[in-house]
Amino acid sequence: MERRQSYLWMECMEMIGSKLDGKDFKCFHFGCKTEGTTIPRLQSDFDMLTSHNKVNVMRVLGDWLTVLINVLMLRDDITTPQQYLLQVFRTDTPEPVTNLFVRKDSGGILVSAERWKQRLEHIMQDQGEATKNGPSVSDIAKWDLVQAFHVQKPLPEIQH
Template sequence: MSEALDDSEAGKETVLELRRTYLRREQIETIAWQLKGKNRECFYFGSQTEGTTTPGLQSDIDVLFSDPRVNIITVWEDWKAVMGNLLMLHDDSTPPQQYLLQVTQCYTPEPLTSLTNDMLVRKYSGQLLFSAQRFKQDIEYEFRDRGEVTKMGLL
């Protein structure tokens, strides 16, 4: 098995080099965000960083940006003052692996009721939700100078 993986350029040394490369990319992206005045961390994950893909498969690159100014909560007791809090909601209209994010007040643990910016949408129930579609558009605009991006899957 090891010989087959080495022949397909997916051996131990290649896997270790991929992991080192993506760790460096995480550091570079995090520094780049800091230089832009934004306190975000970058994390690469998935088959590319784990070395569980082989050359030629055209595996995608999964990336996550973390913003410490935003608190994602599952229960109201986890709400924190003076920061963005998003409550995870799940109902019959959402796929099992997805959640809706309800926007909350900054100074009290209550749902936001006014459309304060264009990143928000009102659900038929009246709840204000963070718009994934508008966020994707914002990301596309922010990364427009990085070349062509191909979106796969639901996001």
């Protein structure tokens, strides 16, 4: 419990620091270190998820908001349950963005997870070598950093 309290304290400090730096995100530590399911000799890594508050995740286009980065949740026949494709919209008008993304056969322009990770890797190259591990891209050794978007409205499939 003491370890969990320490990580909760670190989450608060990181969020305060982000606001002081002009950024706006929430962070969450998770994994074996915060759960107390590791021992010191295992040399486990640190796991952290960041959720940026300047991203509006829309279930329908009518949820579009000015100034924020807007992404529309989409599904198709091959999308696995509880996963969505994301289509990015402009901040000044509800029109799709066309750069750094991938175009579907249907004409939709979607976020490419691989291109997103490549972009993060490029941003981090000034700070040293970036490490990719699953959905994580990190420039800090032994840290798995994952970026996420918070969905403001409840999803019907998880309300059961």
